[in-house]
Amino acid sequence: MSSDNNNEGLRLRRTKSVSRAEDVVKEEQRVRRSQPDKPCHRPRDSLFSWSSGFTDFTGLVNWAVILLFMGGLRLLLENFIKYGIRIDPEQWLIVLTGSHEGPGHPSIYLFLYSGVHNGLCFMIEKGLAANIIPDNIGVIAHVVNICVMITIPMIAITLKSTGFSLMGASFVCFIYSVMFLKLWSYAQVNYWCRKAKNAPAKGHVRRQSMSSETEKIANGHENMRLVVYPDNVTVKDFIFFIWAPTLCYELNFPRTDRIRKRFLLKRLIEVVVLFQLIACLFQQWIIPSVKNSLIPFSNMDVMKATERLLKLSIPNHLVWLTWFYLMFHSFLNLVGELLHFADRNFYCDWWNADNIDTFWRTWNMPVHRWAVRHLYIPLVEQGYGKTFASTSVFFLSAFFHEYLVSVPLRTFKIWAFMGMMAQIPLSLVSRFVQNKLGAKWGNVIVWTSLILGQPLCIMMYYHDYVITHFGEALIDSYAEV
Secondary structure: OHHHHHHHHHHHHHHHHHHOHHHHHHHHHHHHHOOOOOOOOOOOOOOOOHHHOOOOOHHHHHHHHHHHHHHHHHHHHHHHHHHOOOOOHHHHHHHHHOOOOOOOOHHHHHHHHHHHHHHHHHHHHHHHHOOOOOHHHHHHHHHHHHHHHHHHHHHHHHHOOOOOOHHHHHHHHHHHHHHHHHHHHHHHHHHHHHHHHOOOHHHHHHHHHHHHHOOOOOOOOOOOOOOOOOOOOOHHHHHHHHHOOOOOOOOOOOEOOOOOHHHHHHHHHHHHHHHHHHHHHHHHHHHHHHHHOHHHHHOOOHHHHHHHHHHHHHHHHHHHHHHHHHHHHHHHHHHHHHOOEOOOOOOOOHHHOOOHHHHHHHOOHHHHHHHHHHHHHHHHHOOOOHHHHHHHHHHHHHHHHHHHHHHHHOOOOOHHHHHHHOHHHHHHHHHHHHHHHOHHHHHHHHHHHHHHHHHHHHHHHHHHHHHHHHOHHHHHHHHHO
16 A cells, blocks of 8 residues: 555656656756856757758749759750751641641541531430430440540541641540540430439439429529429530530539620630740750650660650640640630630649649549549449549540540550559559658659650650651661761
């Protein structure tokens, strides 16, 4: 009993000594400050130490931006000195008008032909809504329609290779890829609506009561009745969706009241100016750098190829950032404003992504929203695992990346496909770095993959394009020069 009392007293004394620690330190500091030597030191960590808690590095960020600007300016001056002024607006007009295409401008005809598959999709859906076409036959017809549509550019560009310009073929492949995703969404959403409509009566009544509660939109507008299936299956609704800046169909899109003329003018000016900037950068900076990478890359000269890669990375990354702003902010906002489309969430803060997964979820919101809504969630709901669903999303994305590069170039390699599939292990690496070293280093992995991955892919495709279409004789001629 006495030993327990002694232990309790010991614990109490220790508790008192610990509680008085801060008071002792403060008392010592007060005594030190009262000394005539005027002390100026106290316990402090260096600012670069994690334990210091210091986070304001704005000056260093400004320094890095200035240094990057000076380095880029030096490369630009070197380019002007070495190659002169290569900017030629006349070439832009030739590329845009397709005047160097074969007879008949096949890109225009192929673009117009996409309307055939759009019309077939609408007719199939109209037949399903009117109960003229059985559900299972309609699903098969939709699948066949969109699969045939996506293969048409591959067949046409391959068979009539001399008739298509590179820009025309790229534009056609992009349009057909967008139409593929839009028609998939249109057919799937209407399928969901048919299932809900044909559900048991009890569930049907409950849904009707819920929809009646949302008929009135409390935004200061007049009372509006939401469109319900099959009233949405109209030509006007279908055409609006085809032109709307989204890949995901729904029966009642959020709409704006008016067109902001000043906002619209700003976006229009941005589209025009930024397109000119991208064309200038391509002519003046990227094309010479890519050509100069041909010989070192062909000879597998690692040192010179790495130097060319790093040299190409700066203009390529500048073009990519400009293109991102042009497409996802300027152009899509321009279209959204014209069509009164209210959802302008075309991108999130991908530049702050701590890992590769976060980047792919935030940089291209229309595609990400489509992938989650129409592929990932349906696969999970059918009993597939999340890993399988995520891999399927990356696989489809890899297919379209390869489709948009190989078909216009008529160089069927798998570099873009493998680059996208490599995002899966790279995602694991970035998460490991994020967990072990912190979010900042995870963000470094994301930026490094963006800055170096794209120019490497460009160099590989340019080399294979030259070998495929011009043979090694061209490489030998470059080597002699």
